[in-house]
Amino acid sequence: MSIDHARNADQLPTPTLEEVSPGIYAYVQLDGSWGLNNAGFIRGQDGVTVVDTCFTEARTRAFLKAIAGVTSLPARTLINTHHHGDHTHGNYLVSGAAIVGHELCRQTVISTGLQALHPLFPGVEWGDLELAPPTITFKDRLDLYSGDAGDLKIELIFMGPAHTTNDIVAWLPERKLLFSGDLIFNQGTPFVAMGSVSGSLEAVTRLRELGAETIVPGHGSVCGPAVMDDIEAYLTFVQTTAKSAFDAGLGPLDAAREADLGRFAPWHDSERLAGNLHRAYSELRGEPLGTDLDLGAIAADMVTINGGQPVRCLA
Ligand SMILES: [Zn+2]
Numbered sequence: 001m002s003i004d005h006a007r008n009a010d011q012l013p014t015p016t017l018e019e020v021s022p023g024i025y026a027y028v029q030l031d032g033s034w035g036l037n038n039a040g041f042i043r044g045q046d047g048v049t050v051v052d053t054c055f056t057e058a059r060t061r062a063f064l065k066a067i068a069g070v071t072s073l074p075a076r077t078l079i080n081t082h083h084h085g086d087h088t089h090g091n092y093l094v095s096g097a098a099i100v101g102h103e104l105c106r107q108t109v110i111s112t113g114l115q116a117l118h119p120l121f122p123g124v125e126w127g128d129l130e131l132a133p134p135t136i137t138f139k140d141r142l143d144l145y146s147g148d149a150g151d152l153k154i155e156l157i158f159m160g161p162a163h164t165t166n167d168i169v170a171w172l173p174e175r176k177l178l179f180s181g182d183l184i185f186n187q188g189t190p191f192v193a194m195g196s197v198s199g200s201l202e203a204v205t206r207l208r209e210l211g212a213e214t215i216v217p218g219h220g221s222v223c224g225p226a227v228m229d230d231i232e233a234y235l236t237f238v239q240t241t242a243k244s245a246f247d248a249g250l251g252p253l254d255a256a257r258e259a260d261l262g263r264f265a266p267w268h269d270s271e272r273l274a275g276n277l278h279r280a281y282s283e284l285r286g287e288p289l290g291t292d293l294d295l296g297a298i299a300a301d302m303v304t305i306n307g308g309q310p311v312r313c314l315a
Contacts, residue, residue, distance in 0.1 A: 012036070012314055015059075017066045020214050020222055021175040023148050025070065027063050029054070032188045032219035033268045035121060035315030037086040040179055040216050041067055042154065042172075044146035047076030049154065050097065051170055051179045051216075053090030055315040057127020060090025077144060079156065080134055081181025081218065082164045083108040086315065091132035100142065101134030102158055104166035109133035120299045121313040159183055161196040161290030162203040163218070171210055178212035186220025186227050189267045190234055193275030193298050196289040197238055204232050234264050238273070242280030252277035253301045271311060274301040 015029045023043040029036040039052040048071060054060040067075070078094045080101035081087055088109055091099055101109075114129050136142075144154040153173060160167040163182040170179040182191070183203050192200045208228055215223050245255030256274040264270070275298045282293055302311060 015062060015066070017070070018222055020216060021172070021177050023152075024172070024175065024177060025067075026216040026222050027066055028216075028221060029059070030221065031268060032185065032217075032221075034311050034313040035086045035124065037084075037182075037219055038216055039063055039087070041070075041075070042146045042152065043071050043073065043148060044076070044152075045148065045150040046073065047146075048073050049077045049079065049144065049146040050075045050094055051079045052081055052087040052181070053078070053094060055086040055089050056125060057090065057093070057129060058125065059315060060093050063090070064093060077146070079144075079154075079168075079170055079179075080105050080109075081169065081179065082160075082167045083112060084164065084182065085112075085114070087181065087218070088132075089114065089126070089129050092130040098136050099132065099134045100136045100138075100144070100156065102160065102166040102168050103137040103139060104160070105168075106134040106137050108164070108166055120303075120311060121315070122310050124313060124315055157206075159203040159206060160199065162200040163190070163192055164195045165290040167195065167203070169207070171212070173210075176211060176213040177216070178207065178210060178214070179216045180207065180218060182218030183207065184215060184217035184220075184223075184227055184231060185267075186215075186217045186223045187267055188219045189264065189269045189272040190231055191269070191272045191275060192235070192238075193272070193279045193293065194295070195279070196283065197235055197242075197276065197280045198283055199289045201232060201235050201239075204228050204235070234267075237262075237264065238276045238280050241273075242277050242284060245277070246281055246284045252281050253304060256301065256305050269311065271302040271306040274298070274305045 013030045018026045027039040035055040042049040075097045078097040078099045083105045142156045155171045
């Protein structure tokens, strides 16, 4: 695999705003690779409900400008789907909003801080970031109401441990619309090293039961439920690969080196396989789902699989 890590972010498509249902918008940053997340918002009667922010100050400011192009109403509520910086770094710019997330999201935003992941992403122009964790937390479920008539139900449902320990989705049953956070990557490699492989598979089963027709994934284009088949197939591949390599006495890095990605090879960020195998190994050792792993070792193995180059982050 050869990756050109030149900072050619200008070659990326401009982020787009898509009205996925009346008054509900997806903010899509392609190509959805490391740090290029999706966000969104729901227009309400007297304020806006925002779903996630972006990795850098500049990207979040561009997102907020896109919201202002649709409505002059203030953002009153900000939902964080999980703690990762590409979904939370810009929280502090949504001034005055109540920030809602899982209780472990708040904890992990605070314990991770703003710098922890940066060595994996050299060269990103972060701007003047300030830490702003969720201010309202919950454990299993919280319902919010918004929409033009003020009665549109937004169900926040805990789905972790899956992509991380603290994933929630925003499900709008009346619109059959799902903001999935990073439980779903569309045309990108799922990344579960900080969560759980088996938990992610269980989350896919639960997501299917919701019956979404439209999905705003955490990364990649807006899609339908068929994407879940791909996610499930990949996670099963990770488990199968891990089991045979584990039984053969190989470590996660060698398992990743020897694996044949097959139909998953075209997805971006394929080096995530190394991290995903670390997590699968933890589960094969019988450790609790979502247990803390050595993220430095995981990052190093992903860089090795990536030909010794930093991962492709154009944020
Ligand atoms: Zn994430």
